[in-house]
Amino acid sequence: MTRIDDVARLAGVSTATVSRALRGLPTVSAATRHRVLAAAEHLEYAVSPSASRLAGGRTGTVAVVVPRITRWFFSTVVEAVEESLHQSGYDLLLHNLGGRRQMRQRVLQTAGLHKRVDAIMLVATPLRVSDLTALGRLDLPGVTISSGTVVPGWPCVRIDDVAAARTATRHLLDLGHRRIAHISGDPDDELAFTTHLDRRRGYQEALRAAGLPLDPSLDVESQFTIDGGTRATEELLRRGDPPTAIFAACDEMAMGAVSALRDAGLRIPQDVSVIGIDDHDLAGVLGLTTIAQPAAEQGLLAARVLLDPLRGLLDAQAGSAAVATTDGGSATRGGSATGADAGPPPVAGGGEPAGRSVILPTRLVVRASTGPPRAD
Amino acid sequence: MTRIDDVARLAGVSTATVSRALRGLPTVSAATRHRVLAAAEHLEYAVSPSASRLAGGRTGTVAVVVPRITRWFFSTVVEAVEESLHQSGYDLLLHNLGGRRQMRQRVLQTAGLHKRVDAIMLVATPLRVSDLTALGRLDLPGVTISSGTVVPGWPCVRIDDVAAARTATRHLLDLGHRRIAHISGDPDDELAFTTHLDRRRGYQEALRAAGLPLDPSLDVESQFTIDGGTRATEELLRRGDPPTAIFAACDEMAMGAVSALRDAGLRIPQDVSVIGIDDHDLAGVLGLTTIAQPAAEQGLLAARVLLDPLRGLLDAQAGSAAVATTDGGSATRGGSATGADAGPPPVAGGGEPAGRSVILPTRLVVRASTGPPRAD
DNA sequence: CTGAAAGCGCTTACAG
DNA sequence: CTGAAAGCGCTTACAG
Numbered sequence: 001m002t003r004i005d006d007v008a009r010l011a012g013v014s015t016a017t018v019s020r021a022l023r024g025l026p027t028v029s030a031a032t033r034h035r036v037l038a039a040a041e042h043l044e045y046a047v048s049p050s051a052s053r054l055a056g057g058r059t060g061t062v063a064v065v066v067p068r069i070t071r072w073f074f075s076t077v078v079e080a081v082e083e084s085l086h087q088s089g090y091d092l093l094l095h096n097l098g099g100r101r102q103m104r105q106r107v108l109q110t111a112g113l114h115k116r117v118d119a120i121m122l123v124a125t126p127l128r129v130s131d132l133t134a135l136g137r138l139d140l141p142g143v144t145i146s147s148g149t150v151v152p153g154w155p156c157v158r159i160d161d162v163a164a165a166r167t168a169t170r171h172l173l174d175l176g177h178r179r180i181a182h183i184s185g186d187p188d189d190e191l192a193f194t195t196h197l198d199r200r201r202g203y204q205e206a207l208r209a210a211g212l213p214l215d216p217s218l219d220v221e222s223q224f225t226i227d228g229g230t231r232a233t234e235e236l237l238r239r240g241d242p243p244t245a246i247f248a249a250c251d252e253m254a255m256g257a258v259s260a261l262r263d264a265g266l267r268i269p270q271d272v273s274v275i276g277i278d279d280h281d282l283a284g285v286l287g288l289t290t291i292a293q294p295a296a297e298q299g300l301l302a303a304r305v306l307l308d309p310l311r312g313l314l315d316a317q318a319g320s321a322a323v324a325t326t327d328g329g330s331a332t333r334g335g336s337a338t339g340a341d342a343g344p345p346p347v348a349g350g351g352e353p354a355g356r357s358v359i360l361p362t363r364l365v366v367r368a369s370t371g372p373p374r375a376d
Numbered sequence: 377m378t379r380i381d382d383v384a385r386l387a388g389v390s391t392a393t394v395s396r397a398l399r400g401l402p403t404v405s406a407a408t409r410h411r412v413l414a415a416a417e418h419l420e421y422a423v424s425p426s427a428s429r430l431a432g433g434r435t436g437t438v439a440v441v442v443p444r445i446t447r448w449f450f451s452t453v454v455e456a457v458e459e460s461l462h463q464s465g466y467d468l469l470l471h472n473l474g475g476r477r478q479m480r481q482r483v484l485q486t487a488g489l490h491k492r493v494d495a496i497m498l499v500a501t502p503l504r505v506s507d508l509t510a511l512g513r514l515d516l517p518g519v520t521i522s523s524g525t526v527v528p529g530w531p532c533v534r535i536d537d538v539a540a541a542r543t544a545t546r547h548l549l550d551l552g553h554r555r556i557a558h559i560s561g562d563p564d565d566e567l568a569f570t571t572h573l574d575r576r577r578g579y580q581e582a583l584r585a586a587g588l589p590l591d592p593s594l595d596v597e598s599q600f601t602i603d604g605g606t607r608a609t610e611e612l613l614r615r616g617d618p619p620t621a622i623f624a625a626c627d628e629m630a631m632g633a634v635s636a637l638r639d640a641g642l643r644i645p646q647d648v649s650v651i652g653i654d655d656h657d658l659a660g661v662l663g664l665t666t667i668a669q670p671a672a673e674q675g676l677l678a679a680r681v682l683l684d685p686l687r688g689l690l691d692a693q694a695g696s697a698a699v700a701t702t703d704g705g706s707a708t709r710g711g712s713a714t715g716a717d718a719g720p721p722p723v724a725g726g727g728e729p730a731g732r733s734v735i736l737p738t739r740l741v742v743r744a745s746t747g748p749p750r751a752d
Numbered sequence: 753c754t755g756a757a758a759g760c761g762c763t764t765a766c767a768g
Numbered sequence: 769c770t771g772a773a774a775g776c777g778c779t780t781a782c783a784g
Contacts, residue, residue, distance in 0.1 A: 001491070003761060014771045019763060029769060044513075046490035050435065051761035053426035054776045068455070070657070075451045079444070082472045086482075091492070094470045096458045106462075114422040115377070116467070137420075226657060259661040281446070281602060282658055285635040379777060390755045395779060405753055427777035430760050 002043040011039040022047065049091075061091040062306065063117040065107060065125050069096045071224070071252065072280045073295050077123055077145060080299030088307050093117055097125070109134040119306050124195060125149050143306040145298050148195035155356035157302040161195055164291045164362045165202025165247070168275045171289070171364055172245040173210050176372045177273065180207065181218040181243035183232035183253055196224070199249045199277065218243055222253070229256020237264050244272060244373035251278035251290055258286060258369065269371035279365055287368030294360050305356050378419045387415035398423065425467075437467040438682065439493040441483060441501050445472045447600070447628065448656045449671050453499055453521060456675030464683050469493055473501065485510040495682050500571060501525050519682045521674050524571035531732035533678040537571055540667045540738045541578025541623070544651045547665070547740055548621040549586050552748045553649065556583065557594040557619035559608035559629055572600070575625045575653065594619055598629070605632020613640055620648060620749040627654035627666055634662060634745065645747035655741055663744035670736050681732050 008015045013032060021028045021036035028036075039045075053059050062085055066074040078094070085092045095112060097103045106112055108131045113120060117140065124146035127135075135142070135151060142154040147161045172180050182203045185196025204214055217239050222232035229248055233256065236242065246261075248254035254276030258268060266272050276283070279292030384391045389408060397404045397412035404412075415421075429435050438461055442450040454470070461468045471488060473479045482488055484507045489496060493516065500522035503511075511518070511527060518530040523537045548556050558579045561572025580590055593615050598608035605624055609632065612618065622637075624630035630652030634644060642648050652659070655668030 005761085015761090016763075016772080017770060020770090023763095027769060032769080048430070048491045048761055050426055050429035050491070051776090052763075054424070054430050054778080055761075055763040057763085057776070059426065069445065069458070070448075070451045070455050072446075075446045078470075079446050079472055079474060082445070082470060083474055086471075086488075092470050094454075094458060094468050095462075096455055098455060098459055112462075115424045115426070226661060255658060255661045282631060282662075285602060285631045286658075286662065381777085391778075392756080392780080393754060396754090399779095403753060408753080424777055427760090428779075430762080431777075431779040433760070433779085 001048075002045045004045070004047070006043055007036065007039045007045050010043060011035045059091075059116060059118050060089065061093050061117045062119045062121060063093045063095060063113050064121045064123065065095045065097065066123045067097050067125065069094070073250075073278060073293075074123060076295035077299035077302075080296040081121065081303045084300055084303035084307070088303075088311075090118075090307070104131065113138060113140075118310060119143075121145070121302055121306060122149050122151065126194070127151065141306065141309060143302045145302050146195055147198050155305050155358070157298050157305060157358045157360070159293045159298075159360050159362050161198035162202040162205065164277050164293065165199040165249075166206045167202075167362070167364055168247050168277060168291050169203045169206035170210075171275060171366070171370065172247060172273060173206060173212075175245075175273065175370060177243075177245040178212060178373075179215075179218065179241075179243040179245070180212075181220065181236050181246045182249070183220045183222055183229060183236070183246060183257060184249040186221045186223050186228070196249050203247055224250050224253060226252050226256040226259070229253030230260045231256070233257040233260035234264075237261075242266070242272065245370070246272060246274050248274065248276045251276035251280035251283050251288060254288055254290070254369075255280070255282070255286060258288070268369050270374065273370040273373075275370050277362075283365070284367070289367045289370040290365050291362050292365050293362045297360055301358050301360070305358070377424075378421045380421070380423070382419055383412065383415045383421050386419060387411045435467075435492060435494050436465065437469050437493045438495045438497060439469045439471060439489050440497045440499065441471045441473065442499045443473050443501065445470070449626075449654060449669075450499060452671035453675035453678075456672040457497065457679045460676055460679035460683070464679075464687075466494075466683070480507065489514060489516075494686060495519075497521070497678055497682060498525050498527065499678075502570070503527065517682065517685060519678045521678050522571055523574050531681050531734070533674050533681060533734045533736070535669045535674075535736050535738050537574035538578040538581065540653055540669065541575040541625075542582045543578075543738070543740055544623050544653060544667050545579045545582035546586075547651060547742070547746065548623060548649060549582060549588075551621075551649065551746060553619075553621040554588060554749075555591075555594065555617075555619040555621070556588075557596065557612055557622045558625070559596045559598055559605060559612070559622060559633060560625040562597045562599050562604070572625050579623055600626050600629060602628050602632040602635070605629030606636045607632070609633040609636035610640075613637075618642070618648065621746070622648060622650050624650065624652045627652035627656035627659050627664060630664055630666070630745075631656070631658070631662060634664070644745050646750065649746040649749070651746050653738075659741070660743070665743045665746040666741050667738050668741050669738045673736055677734050677736070681734070 004015045004018050008018045011018065013036060017028065017032060018036050021033045022040060049060065064078060064081055066078060069075055069078060082092050093116065095107045097107065104126065120140055120142040122142065122144045127149060132151065142151060144151055144154055144156045145158060147158045150156060169180060182200060184200050207214060220232040220235050222228035229252060232253065233246065246257050248257050254274050257274050261268055261272050268274055275289045277291045277293065279290050283290050380391045380394050384394045387394065389412060393404065393408060394412050397409045398416060425436065440454060440457055442454060445451055445454060458468050469492065471483045473483065480502065496516055496518040498518065498520045503525060508527060518527060520527055520530055520532045521534060523534045526532060545556060558576060560576050583590060596608040596611050598604035605628060608629065609622065622633050624633050630650050633650050637644055637648050644650055651665045653667045653669065655666050659666050
């Protein structure tokens with residue numbers, strides 16, 4: 001393995017100068033820089049991250065924590081974040097909680113992050129007080145994605161979940177539905193992020209605004225998965241007097257609902273309409289009406305919000321290219337409400353720097369799974 | 377930040393002893409170990425990975441390279457691998473090629489891996505000769521997943537793609553189909569892994585065995601995605617005289633095909649049968665007949681094959697627990713053919729240690745998307 | 753079983 | 769703009 005002093009010797013300079021030249025620091029003459037780069041290339045030199053990190057006091061690594069990488073939203077976010085991080089020269093340390101009860105603590109409270117990363121991104125990660133304490137002790141910059149994950153002092157990139165749910169429910173109301181069920185996240189689930197609470201609130205607000213009573217028998221809790229949606233729907237049908245429409249808290253639940261309804265011999269949307277939230281890759285194939293949320297954009301923006309303050313801390317070696325400008329102009333900064341819904345602005349969480357927090361818009365996508373209720 | 381000498385001072389021993397005790401080395405007396413552990417806990421000490429890696433000459437990190445983390449197979453593999461690695465105390469450095477033309481080179485041939493990891497896992501990563509040269513220079517242990525990715529000297533965990541395709545095609549033949557189309561991977565795609573070549577071979581072998589001619593107009597190339605399946609099917613229909621059945625090289629393509637057929641007003645399976653390979657999470661919801669392949673198991677086995685030789689090199693600190701035994705006994709080692717198909721054994725690639733290579737079985741899962749052709 | 757000391761390969765004030 | 773030297777926080781022979 002060639003080391004920095006091999007390069008220094010060949011270029012006829014000190015290792016300090018090699019270090020500076022390779023990182024693109026401005027205090028190196030053009031001639032020297034050229035010689036150093038040529039020597040490094042000739043020797044196929046690559047810096048040792050371990051040594052560089054120890055000496056420099058930075059890890060060049062960002063931890064990304066997701067509940068389940070296999071779910072559409074999280075894999076889409078991670079793909080966008082990975083590209084952003086690598087473009088900026090950062091490594092991505094992936095933590096997948098994977099539904100294991102003890103994993104969240106292991107990641108957040110033990111050596112999972114300690115001295116390992118320069119910054120943290122939590123995606124829809126459920127947090128207890130003890131987790132917040134542990135994160136505080138780490139004293140690292142961070143960002144969260146999803147309204148369900150709030151860390152004091154960290155910006156949050158998200159959609160307006162209450163508004164999205166209100167829009168979904170209103171779509172069903174506008175079609176003439178009155179018996180509208182909601183299937184949502186299970187609060188007993190160790191990995192339940194609180195997003196489902198916001199979405200239920202939107203559902204309830206829309207019903208109330210329409211002058212409809214809240215029927216607890218139409219509100220079923222289950223997990224944010226295909227199976228969860230199937231089980232919730234089966235439970236709903238078991239209760240008798242089925243709803244004419246189901247609003248599922250995410251597309252995967254909605255797909256599970258579609259499956260259960262079909263198995264029960266019910267037609268969609270003639271017998272039961274179904275709407276979700278996400279605009280999953282396969283929503284189109286299934287003809288699922290949904291509230292689209294921009295997953296990749298949330299990842300991209302979160303990465304930028306996280307990296308911007310770190311910029312310049314890391315060497316320019318991996319490419320000093322700025323993150324591509326993909327903002328799209330659709331982001332609303334500062335916490336004002338946006339999106340398909342024109343309801344009241346979301347309440348800002350306590351203490352986070354709203355200036356860097358972002359709420360991205362959602363939009364109703366009507367497909368074949370929703371229609372008016374039967375006339376009878 | 378507390379350092380190792382803080383712990384040493386409190387425990388009244390040298391830093392060398394702290395280092396040994398914390399890593400669970402056997403050459404420490406029980407009493408000393410206890411004092412050290414107590415001191416470390418009291419000070420909330422966590423080892424500095426950078427320092428440890430520099431001094432120890434190991435990174436404790438494994439690179440995992442996937443084409444697209446958003447695709448079912450890859451996210452499922454990564455989830456299994458992530459759990460395995462973290463259980464063994466390794467960090468997972470994720471590289472997502474993401475369809476970008478230059479990414480593969482950037483990851484494999486530049487500082488993406490150099491001095492950064494102890495081992496490499498390539499999942500369905502297309503490799504050119506120059507990539508192989510670069511990997512050889514890295515001189516690291518590695519493992520690949522998928523028949524499309526073969527690195528000399530590295531074991532490979534995979535299914536028998538030829539057999540899987542043969543079984544899929546034979547299922548359609550057994551139902552009475554004679555005009556069977558195949559939609560498969562695009563060889564022009566920079567990220568095309570050669571898996572689609574194996575699957576096409578199985579398709580052709582099954583047709584030939586049934587005494588049917590190969591009709592090039594029934595063989596359409598496209599990408600391994602939902603959109604790819606849709607486009608390929610549209611192309612197929614455009615050619616006129618549509619097939620009575622479509623064998624798609626993966627479930628995502630099959631789902632795209634389902635979408636295109638529906639849009640064309642064709643019924644499934646009455647007008648056209650559809651079969652894929654994977655048993656994607658949503659295959660059940662869509663009623664898709666498929667050849668199931670064990671994605672998580674392939675990830676788990678690949679992680680084990682990779683970590684086994686490394687065992688003991690890393691400290692026991694992160695938990696000396698062995699990887700859970702989830703082999704299931706279904707794995708066949710040594711290259712003999714298994715699975716739903718009883719055809720000839722797959723040809724072993726040149727030079728890889730077949731002893732550690734594994735071929736996992738696949739199985740036909742019949743759902744609603746396949747049936748006999750119409751009588752007319 | 754334990755310790756003193758060298759060394760891992762860089763980066764960073766500091767001085768010039 | 770450049771270099772000499774200290775130091776980042778560990779691990780590892782080596783010696784006992």
